[in-house]
Amino acid sequence: xxxxxxxxxxxxxxxxxxxxxxxxxxxxxxxxxxxxxxxxxxxxxxxxxxxxxxxxxxxxxxxxxxxxxxxxxxxxxxxxxxxxxxxxxxxxxxxxxxxxxxxxxxxxxxxxxxxxxxxxxxxxxxxxxxxxxxxxxxxxxxxxxxxxxxxxxxxxxxxxxxxxxxxxxxxxxxxxxxxxxxxxxxxxxxxxxxxxxxxxxxxxxxxxxxxxxxxxxxxxxxxxxxxxxxxxxxxxxxxxxxxxxxxxxxxxxxxxxxxxxxxxxxxxxxxxxxxxxxxxxxxxxxxxxxxxxxxxxxxxxxxxxxxxxxxxxxxxxxxxxxxxxxxxxxxxxxxxxxxxxxxxxxxxxxxxxxxxxxxxxxxxxxxxxxxxxxxxxxxxxxxxxxxxxxxxxxxxxxxxxxxxxxxxxxxxxxxxxxxxxxxxxxxxxxxxxxxx
Amino acid sequence: xxxxxxxxxxxxxxxxxxxxxxxxxxxxxxxxxxxxxxxxxxxxxxxxxxxxxxxxxxxxxxxxxxxxxxxxxxxxxxxxxxxxxxxxxxxxxxxxxxxxxxxxxxxxxxxxxxxxxxxxxxxxxxxxxxxxxxxxxxxxxxxxxxxxxxxxxxxxxxxxxxxxxxxxxxxxxxxxxxxxxxxxxxxxxxxxxxxxxxxxxxxxxxxxxxxxxxxxxxxxxxxxxxxxxxxxxxxxxxxxxxxxxxxxxxxxxxxxxxxxxxxxxxxxxxxxxxxxxxxxxxxxxxxxxxxxxxxxxxxxxxxxxxxxxxxxxxxxxxxxxxxxxxxxxxxxxxxxxxxxxxxxxxxxxxxxxxxxxxxxxxxxxxxxxxxxxxxxxxxxxxxxxxxxxxxxxxxxxxxxxxxxxxxxxxxxxxxxxxxxxxxxxxxxxxxxxxxx
Numbered sequence: 078x079x080x081x082x083x084x085x086x087x088x089x090x091x092x093x094x095x096x097x098x099x100x101x102x103x104x105x106x107x108x109x110x111x112x113x114x115x116x117x118x119x120x121x122x123x124x125x126x127x128x129x130x131x132x133x134x135x136x137x138x139x140x141x142x143x144x145x146x147x148x149x150x151x152x153x154x155x156x157x158x159x160x161x162x163x164x165x166x167x168x169x170x171x172x173x174x175x176x177x178x179x180x181x182x183x184x185x186x187x188x189x190x191x192x193x194x195x196x197x198x199x200x201x202x203x204x205x206x207x208x209x210x211x212x213x214x215x216x217x218x219x220x221x222x223x224x225x226x227x228x229x230x231x232x233x234x235x236x237x238x239x240x241x242x243x244x245x246x247x248x249x250x251x252x253x254x255x256x257x258x259x260x261x262x263x264x265x266x267x268x269x270x271x272x273x274x275x276x277x278x279x280x281x282x283x284x285x286x287x288x289x290x291x292x293x294x295x296x297x298x299x300x301x302x303x304x305x306x307x308x309x310x311x312x313x314x315x316x317x318x319x320x321x322x323x324x325x326x327x328x329x330x331x332x333x334x335x336x337x338x339x340x341x342x343x344x345x346x347x348x349x350x351x352x353x354x355x356x357x358x359x360x361x362x363x364x365x366x367x368x369x370x371x372x373x374x375x376x377x378x379x380x381x382x383x384x385x386x387x388x389x390x391x392x393x394x395x396x397x398x399x400x401x402x403x404x405x406x407x408x409x410x411x412x413x414x415x416x417x418x419x420x421x422x423x424x425x426x427x428x429x430x431x432x433x434x435x436x437x438x439x440x441x442x443x444x445x446x447x448x449x450x451x452x453x454x455x456x457x458x459x460x461x462x463x464x465x466x467x468x469x470x471x472x473x474x475x476x477x478x479x480x481x482x483x484x485x486x487x488x489x490x491x492x493x494x495x496x497x498x499x500x501x502x503x504x505x506x507x508x509x510x511x512x513x
Numbered sequence: 514x515x516x517x518x519x520x521x522x523x524x525x526x527x528x529x530x531x532x533x534x535x536x537x538x539x540x541x542x543x544x545x546x547x548x549x550x551x552x553x554x555x556x557x558x559x560x561x562x563x564x565x566x567x568x569x570x571x572x573x574x575x576x577x578x579x580x581x582x583x584x585x586x587x588x589x590x591x592x593x594x595x596x597x598x599x600x601x602x603x604x605x606x607x608x609x610x611x612x613x614x615x616x617x618x619x620x621x622x623x624x625x626x627x628x629x630x631x632x633x634x635x636x637x638x639x640x641x642x643x644x645x646x647x648x649x650x651x652x653x654x655x656x657x658x659x660x661x662x663x664x665x666x667x668x669x670x671x672x673x674x675x676x677x678x679x680x681x682x683x684x685x686x687x688x689x690x691x692x693x694x695x696x697x698x699x700x701x702x703x704x705x706x707x708x709x710x711x712x713x714x715x716x717x718x719x720x721x722x723x724x725x726x727x728x729x730x731x732x733x734x735x736x737x738x739x740x741x742x743x744x745x746x747x748x749x750x751x752x753x754x755x756x757x758x759x760x761x762x763x764x765x766x767x768x769x770x771x772x773x774x775x776x777x778x779x780x781x782x783x784x785x786x787x788x789x790x791x792x793x794x795x796x797x798x799x800x801x802x803x804x805x806x807x808x809x810x811x812x813x814x815x816x817x818x819x820x821x822x823x824x825x826x827x828x829x830x831x832x833x834x835x836x837x838x839x840x841x842x843x844x845x846x847x848x849x850x851x852x853x854x855x856x857x858x859x860x861x862x863x864x865x866x867x868x869x870x871x872x873x874x875x876x877x878x879x880x881x882x883x884x885x886x887x888x889x890x891x892x893x894x895x896x897x898x899x900x901x902x903x904x905x906x907x908x909x910x911x912x913x914x915x916x917x918x919x920x921x922x923x924x925x926x927x928x929x930x931x932x933x934x935x936x937x938x939x940x941x942x943x944x945x946x947x948x949x
Binding site for chain 1: 536669670722911939
């Protein structure tokens with residue numbers, strides 16, 4: 078592209094050369110005879126060195142009085158400096174200010190501590206901070222790794238609709254949209270039912286898009302708008318889901334470790350915890366999980382679903398993600414294939430991340446028998462008519478099939494070691510947060 | 514992955530071996546002593562050859578009576594056959610039916626012609642047909658190429674919110690969502706305003722997600738839900754947008770030509786038209802475009818926007834996409850940077866695809882001056898308060914910046930040579946279509 082400036086990320090290629098950088102003032106240290114503007118340009122950061130003795134007085138004074146986040150082009154000579162974070166510094170020769178942030182109306186986010194509401198109100202600016210920038214880069218990496226994993230393993234991306242006429246699981250947590258002429262549609266909570274149709278056409282598919290849940294919960298793990306990747310495979314069983322899910326998580330972790338070390342360091346992430354994420358992951362049954370929980374003092378009864386606290390307790394037992402399989406059918410959705418030996422169990426599997434990050438993957442094998450699926454739809458009092466197209470998949474060439482869903486934000490929170498999921502997406506949407 | 518069957522796409526690796534394929538019966542030719550089941554498995558199609566003389570009678574009869582779209586595993590020996598589409602055939606040794614579609618309730622989509630409403634009502638099955646499958650594969654390729662292009666050129670993916678409090682362009686075409694406790698939010702029409710904030714943090718960014726337009730139009734170019742990719746660059750101008758847009762289209766076309774020849778053949782696409790898509794693209798001004806249109810008999814007046822017919826007329830002049838730049842400010846949104854020499858012009862550019870596919874890219878340079886942007890917000894009677902965060906981007910380190918948006922479905926329609934955009938997405942949403 079025709080840009081006269083050099084990106085900080087490419088600085089090593091210009092060692093010893095005079096280049097122009099274009100960015101924003103991140104920080105400034107100064108004394109009477111020297112000042113050190115730190116420039117960020119979205120590709121990286123670099124410390125510039127401006128010596129009063131080497132510069133026209135006006136240039137030095139301009140640099141010295143630069144305010145935080147002013148936009149500036151700085152020209153200077155690239156010098157290797159092993160003590161610098163990026164390995165280079167820039168010896169300033171000249172500078173050009175594009176827009177100077179006035180002293181009387183300074184950049185609102187200062188190095189001092191700010192409350193979370195203030196930061197979220199200024200999310201459009203907060204993204205520029207070193208920590209939020211690092212999270213954004215890890216998110217990019219997680220998404221790219223996820224897509225590459227499926228693309229490289231023979232999956233076809235088939236986008237599922239956002240506007241859906243029927244609910245996948247329940248209706249109380251659906252967002253309703255006014256369509257045309259009094260029609261109502263709902264925002265998708267999962268592409269799975271459509272994925273099943275797509276898998277019968279393309280064999281192995283995935284969808285990857287935003288999903289929506291109108292949950293009135295204010296936990297650190299919930300957003301009303303979040304991104305989910307959902308693969309689905311024809312001619313596949315619960316075992317294939319476990320293998321695929323484990324492979325995906327290992328691949329993502331390796332990519333993040335390989336390409337985002339610097340960002341993980343900014344986030345003070347204990348990378349040894351990520352390096353430990355190698356297959357095979359421990360696999361336990363729901364029965365065993367209940368035993369472990371009771372041994373650890375939980376009052377959970379067989380037949381209940383796990384809550385966030387149970388997941389955290391369970392995860393304490395393992396340094397790696399743990400796959401919990403074969404849940405009581407009553408805690409799983411209507412479409413789960415029952416276990417052949419113990420039909421009261423559903424062939425579902427959840428992956429629980431270590432370090433208290435909870436369930437990051439949920440999936441399993443779907444019912445492929447027409448009569449059984451119809452029976453389940455009736456048992457769950459679902460409107461048969463709305464599911465006729467879904468039943469068609471069992472009328473015309475039904476095969477065993479299976480898949481899962483992974484929430485991107487939870488995965489990013491885990492990779493980054495974040496307390497709260499709200500920092501994993503640029504503009505989080507929560508119960509009381511729809512701006513900016 | 515632990516699958517005992519071989520994918521048809523991998524058949525060349527098994528030449529001479531006995532393998533099991535798992536798929537669906539696409540078609541069947543038969544005579545008394547031989548039958549040719551064509552199997553599809555989502556990765557490809559292959560013709561199987563079953564000789565009565567070589568098989569147990571039951572196996573031959575089973576194959577001969579297979580119904581369309583029945584699910585079946587066929588075991589046989591792979592044999593190179595240069596006359597076959599994929600280069601191989603399978604000499605059948607045995608078969609196992611998973612689910613036989615009953616003769617009395619046959620697969621609804623037969624080789625005969627069906628009306629579009631019937632096909633759209635059966636979209637979950639229609640996707641299995643050769644033509645829809647090919648379109649799905651091209652769509653996958655276009656999206657992968659698009660993402661690779663940005664990822665490989667230093668862009669960071671930053672997802673923009675779907676729930677937005679304010680409108681980017683007008684409010685009449687917005688879908689309204691009931692949020693919690695009487696709050697209203699709107700579904701995004703563009704991530705651009707957010708992209709501008711993100712570009713100030715990450716330098717070069719793109720968002721890629723579904724966007725929504727509540728337009729009551731029933732044209733062959735409109736969907737209410739469609740996917741859009743939108744790059745945005747800090748320290749960039751109109752020229753950078755033209756370069757980036759041209760590079761993207763060339764890259765996508767090359768990838769489609771390199772990897773999807775077979776699918777283009779199924780679609781009977783004239784690939785010479787795609788092979789002609791090489792840079793540099795012709796670049797004309799709005800003024801020149803008006804001249805061309807008037808010469809061709811259009812009644813267009815200087816100052817009006819182009820309609821679909823104008824775009825088609827204009828495209829007739831060029832075998833390649835044409836970039837039209839510098840539109841009258843009044844036909845463009847409030848945020849366009851004015852031309853320095855002729856301030857009545859906006860620094861916007863549209864790319865019009867050849868062969869009547871219309872505008873596939875629209876973008877330009879944004880206003881970076883605080884006072885000018887404020888003036889435009891007032892001139893357009895937009896609520897200043899809702900744009901305070903957007904104005905912040907001009908208060909704190911404003912720089913020239915630019916970007917564009919490309920609708921994925923229009924691009925796929927063009928690559929595939931489709932009449933109507935509705936076939937470019939798995940589950941199109943239109944004025945009268947929200948199912949399945």
